[in-house]
Amino acid sequence: MREFEKGVLGVQLCGSDIIVKTLIEQGCDTVFGYPGGQILNVYDSLYKYQDEINHILTAHEQGATHAADGYARVTGKVGVVISTSGPGATNLVTGIATAYLDSIPMVAICGNVPTTQIGTDSFQEIDITGVTLPITKHNYFVGSVEDLADTIREAFKLAKSGRPGPVLIDVPKDVQIAQCEYEEKATVQKDEPFAAKDVRIIEAASIINFAKRPFIYFGGGVITSEAQVEMLELSEKIDAPIGCSLMGLSGIPTDHPRFLGMQGMHGHFASSMSMHNADVILSLGVRFNDRVTGNRSKFATGAKIVHIDVDGSELNKTVNSVCGLRGDVKLTLQKLLPLINEDKKEEWMKKVNAFRVEEETYLDNREGLTPRRVILTLNKHLGENTAVCTDVGQHQMWSAQSLNFKTSRRFASSGGLGTMGYGFGAAIGTAYGTGERSVLITGDGSFGMNLNELATAVRYNIPVVVLIMNNGVLGMVRQWQTLFYDKHYSNSVLQRKTDFAAFARSFGADGEAVTTPQDLDAALARAFKTEGPYIIDCKIDKDEFVLPMLPPGGSMDDIITKLEVEV
Amino acid sequence: MSRYTVAVLVKNKFGVLNRVTSMFRRRQFNISALTVSETETNEYSRITVVFGGEENAKQQLVNQLYKLPDVHSIKEFDDNNAVSFELLLVKMKNEQKSREDIRGAAEAFGATTVDYSKDYITLRLTDSSRRIDDFINLLREYSILEICRTGSVSLEKGSETIRQNLNL
Numbered sequence: 001m002r003e004f005e006k007g008v009l010g011v012q013l014c015g016s017d018i019i020v021k022t023l024i025e026q027g028c029d030t031v032f033g034y035p036g037g038q039i040l041n042v043y044d045s046l047y048k049y050q051d052e053i054n055h056i057l058t059a060h061e062q063g064a065t066h067a068a069d070g071y072a073r074v075t076g077k078v079g080v081v082i083s084t085s086g087p088g089a090t091n092l093v094t095g096i097a098t099a100y101l102d103s104i105p106m107v108a109i110c111g112n113v114p115t116t117q118i119g120t121d122s123f124q125e126i127d128i129t130g131v132t133l134p135i136t137k138h139n140y141f142v143g144s145v146e147d148l149a150d151t152i153r154e155a156f157k158l159a160k161s162g163r164p165g166p167v168l169i170d171v172p173k174d175v176q177i178a179q180c181e182y183e184e185k186a187t188v189q190k191d192e193p194f195a196a197k198d199v200r201i202i203e204a205a206s207i208i209n210f211a212k213r214p215f216i217y218f219g220g221g222v223i224t225s226e227a228q229v230e231m232l233e234l235s236e237k238i239d240a241p242i243g244c245s246l247m248g249l250s251g252i253p254t255d256h257p258r259f260l261g262m263q264g265m266h267g268h269f270a271s272s273m274s275m276h277n278a279d280v281i282l283s284l285g286v287r288f289n290d291r292v293t294g295n296r297s298k299f300a301t302g303a304k305i306v307h308i309d310v311d312g313s314e315l316n317k318t319v320n321s322v323c324g325l326r327g328d329v330k331l332t333l334q335k336l337l338p339l340i341n342e343d344k345k346e347e348w349m350k351k352v353n354a355f356r357v358e359e360e361t362y363l364d365n366r367e368g369l370t371p372r373r374v375i376l377t378l379n380k381h382l383g384e385n386t387a388v389c390t391d392v393g394q395h396q397m398w399s400a401q402s403l404n405f406k407t408s409r410r411f412a413s414s415g416g417l418g419t420m421g422y423g424f425g426a427a428i429g430t431a432y433g434t435g436e437r438s439v440l441i442t443g444d445g446s447f448g449m450n451l452n453e454l455a456t457a458v459r460y461n462i463p464v465v466v467l468i469m470n471n472g473v474l475g476m477v478r479q480w481q482t483l484f485y486d487k488h489y490s491n492s493v494l495q496r497k498t499d500f501a502a503f504a505r506s507f508g509a510d511g512e513a514v515t516t517p518q519d520l521d522a523a524l525a526r527a528f529k530t531e532g533p534y535i536i537d538c539k540i541d542k543d544e545f546v547l548p549m550l551p552p553g554g555s556m557d558d559i560i561t562k563l564e565v566e567v
Numbered sequence: 568m569s570r571y572t573v574a575v576l577v578k579n580k581f582g583v584l585n586r587v588t589s590m591f592r593r594r595q596f597n598i599s600a601l602t603v604s605e606t607e608t609n610e611y612s613r614i615t616v617v618f619g620g621e622e623n624a625k626q627q628l629v630n631q632l633y634k635l636p637d638v639h640s641i642k643e644f645d646d647n648n649a650v651s652f653e654l655l656l657v658k659m660k661n662e663q664k665s666r667e668d669i670r671g672a673a674e675a676f677g678a679t680t681v682d683y684s685k686d687y688i689t690l691r692l693t694d695s696s697r698r699i700d701d702f703i704n705l706l707r708e709y710s711i712l713e714i715c716r717t718g719s720v721s722l723e724k725g726s727e728t729i730r731q732n733l734n735l
Binding site: 141311313316317320 | 589
């Protein structure tokens, strides 16, 4: 042993040590997870190297994946989650799928039963590489300790290269125990980003130069490739207003004069209308989800779509573009910009401004604790660097519509999968990622799914302000039932008696309930001074609507901007 | 709807076929034939996919294949740039009244008798998929007991190979 340790190339280590050493080598300083039988050796190694790598124990493996996801969203680094085999591994599934649909870089490491027992249905054995095949960029079953370090390195490279995503590594227990030589290597770099082909860029430039009513629609790809400066320069050059998908939010400051806000099913009126009236839609790092386009056959029928995305399979997947450019958004825009003529478009700007003025008339300015007022009150307390997380439902859309974003990568929300219960885990991860207080905006339905993670926030004294928009119903389900199901409120009325402030106290945190904007303001002031987690239970009405609303399968002509429902 | 043949060179590793077919399933690609074979090297296996659909669906299939890390390279084939063959085995009832007709059909298509008894005849035909379809249609006049086809395998004409095709 001693001779080996002094070897020229490396040291002799067991598999679990190699896992932890390779994670450290790859620049990972915080991991989230939960121990169990088949991952015990890795936890022994985490104990050994605890000065170099920080492990956060969550209440449930799902919370750990969402935490790793939130951490990755705010830092741009690869989020890492560790679990045992069987149920530990299957508990990762929703979190991995969430990261997959939103293109978040993640590495998940699971233990498994020893290789001799694989395939025998032994205790806590599950074929997790089979289970996660359709929800990972790639996954690995590591059958030999010699492959372990390089597999982890490859996983990190894959997770962060091109269009990022989750990668899973399944490691049987005997591979964690077996020994082999380990040689420390440099942190792997992501694949070199590349610009789209010149011929495509020239084609795109000629389309854009002829545009009379250009519009820029961007998504998560702009945040990933950090293409904001180039995008804004292009917008200035050609007088193009900017809108985004849910995944694009926080990409540019909300108060940027060119920015019209999110678009789509619950997007800003001016943003959706401008896109609908555009003659050229320059689409950057987006994938034309059905929540953005509505009925695709009626979507922006008068517009030519120029689409830049690093993932070639997104071009012409759901919407046919006139010009598809496969490449990194930033690098492609850099090559495109010099070919674009400066052109001011007064008429188009007038029209866009008219949409903005019209939008003002639809804003909800009622007194009292309305959803919009909750978010506007919160805005006053948010710092430049505060990450805001949401769960899924009405509160998520109200947040997307009215939050005032200042800094890129400070919004974490499950856009693609729409995972209720995502938020609390994510808020824990974003707090570690930013090193600052996080905010979770949630509903009483979503919060009920993973409120167990309050235990984690209390244990580690993580500053998370939890704002529950509590209406006693599953609000988005109710909204649909009101509009499309004859007010049959089937299983959407919660009828619970949860006292969230008392719940907070029982977990060792603090909280209060509020019923007016003034109370909320004061409660937020207290919450933002609290060291650990703090819960604010905002009582809102059960028949609030998210507006505007594009009915499913509808087009901009069907947009609902005002709604009065008799209750 | 058109038919497309796509050859895929993949890493010769456990589970790769599953990754490829799993992607076809979840994206609901309409695959009419699929063959997997060893290649000139241990490192790679070759999958030949025959796919029916529109041009943009085929393009989506190719794009999605490229996203699988185990895929090394892809080549799209048509009748002009490739040679494609398929192997058919067909077992017929051997009856007095149809014996001569079956023999005549086999002769016309160049099929070989590979097994023969007084009760049945087994024929082998190597040809294009379309010719094999025609042959089977002809044999349907008589009593087919069992059919087995391999699905098409294709190689590009000329000196180019799929391994050179790394232009993603």
